Amino acid sequence: MLHTVNKSSFERNSLQSCLNAIDDTSVILLIEDGVISAANNANSSMLSDLAAQGRVYALQGDVDARGISSKIADNIKLVDYAGFVDLVVEHGTAVSWV
Template identity: 90%
Template structure:
């Protein structure tokens, strides 16, 4: 299952709720303000284990728009819109955490 998170973890608990609900086959895609959690900050530690497993993605365009390209944590994979579509096709079901 693909889980999208579009809110900053400084603003809402969407990421934490998502992390509490996902299973071992799920992946997370950070979009919109959710990409702020991809930057090296106190909230990125929540994603470290999943990122190491290759299960965390961030939308490149949103990362660029927020000026955090150089701050993205290790192992978080950046995808463009085509990559977003590929993830939706691969995982079939998408859950949006807002």
């Protein structure tokens, strides 16, 4: 499954709820304000563990728009919209955590 999260973890619990419900094969894509959770200081240990397994992505355009491209935590992979589409195709059912 592909889980998208579009809220900052400073503002909402969307990311935490997603992390609570995620199984061993799913990946997370951070979009819109969700990319704030990809920045160093916002990173939870659970998210960095998943990132270390190559299972966390962030949408480049949203990262750039917020001026945080230099602060993205290790192992989080940046994708463009084409990459977003690839993830949807590859991982089947998508769940959005809003």
